[in-house]
Amino acid sequence: MSRNPLCLSFVVVLFIASCKTEKNTETQTWRTKKSAMENAVHNQLHEIEKEQGWSLLFDGKTLGGWHLYNKPDSTHLSAWEVKDGMIYCNATDETKVFGDLITDREFENYELVFDWQMAVRGNGGVFINVQESPEFAATYVTGPEYQLLEPAHMDTKTPKKRPGCLWGVSPQLNEVAAKPNGQWNTSRIVQQNGKVEFYLNGKLTASEEFNSPAWKQKVAQSNFADNPDFGKASKGRIALQNWYFEAWFRNMKIREL
Secondary structure, rough: OOOOOOHHHHHHEEEHHHHHHHHHHHHHHHHHHHHHHHHHOOOOOOHHHOOOOOEOOOOOOOOEEEEOOOOOHHHHHEHHHHHOHHHHHHHOOOOOOOOOOOOOOOHHHEEEEEEEEOOOOOEEEEEEEEEEOOOOHHHHOOOOOEEOOOOOOHHHHHHHHOOOOOOOOOOOOOOOOOOEEEOOOOEEEEOOOOOEEEEOOOEEEEEOOOOOOOOHHHOOOOOOOOOOOOOOOOOOEEOOOOOOOEEEEEEEEEEOO
16 A cells, blocks of 8 residues: 655654653653752741641751750760751761750650651661650660661561551551652651551551550560560650661651640
């Protein structure tokens, strides 16, 4: 069958034009997304959030409201600093004073939201209900841990060490993977009357009642069995763990319930 050269040329022109249009659309979409990311406002509260009772745990400029666990006078010498509007743990600098960063205040019934990311193969955590006293050597002796984990870390495949789980005690309720280094994860912790819920990127990952027999049994069967004060309190400080890996936090907001 014969083919008309003019028809073929017309088809080629349409195809090229279509590709250019699609490419331009993709480019424009990416530029719009990039612009939105660059101009996003962090570490601030919207008016409606203020009305709902939210307050900032981190103002984006200082470590006001935080100190080094059991070493408040050494906070400025620690690995924790404010960098580019983020709480940054400079964990690879061995000249820094080692320790976890902890809130000045204690909290009992509250909702906490924060963004985080870890270094490649990084491992860290956020502790709740921490009791600060010289008799307790570290935050994890008393405070249950919300696990933070970069996907390339080997613990990603260990059920009770996956991101968003209650570390060492209970596995994820719903399977969800953390985003890799360079991308932000959003976590949420809700505690009321001794019941706690953990969320990772919108999914419920843990739910426990610290006053229940079931919780006590889980602790007794965990690595914390020899820590008599672990997980007993339903009020305490919130701590960010320095576990030898770089970590970044922003948009830390809390409201008391």
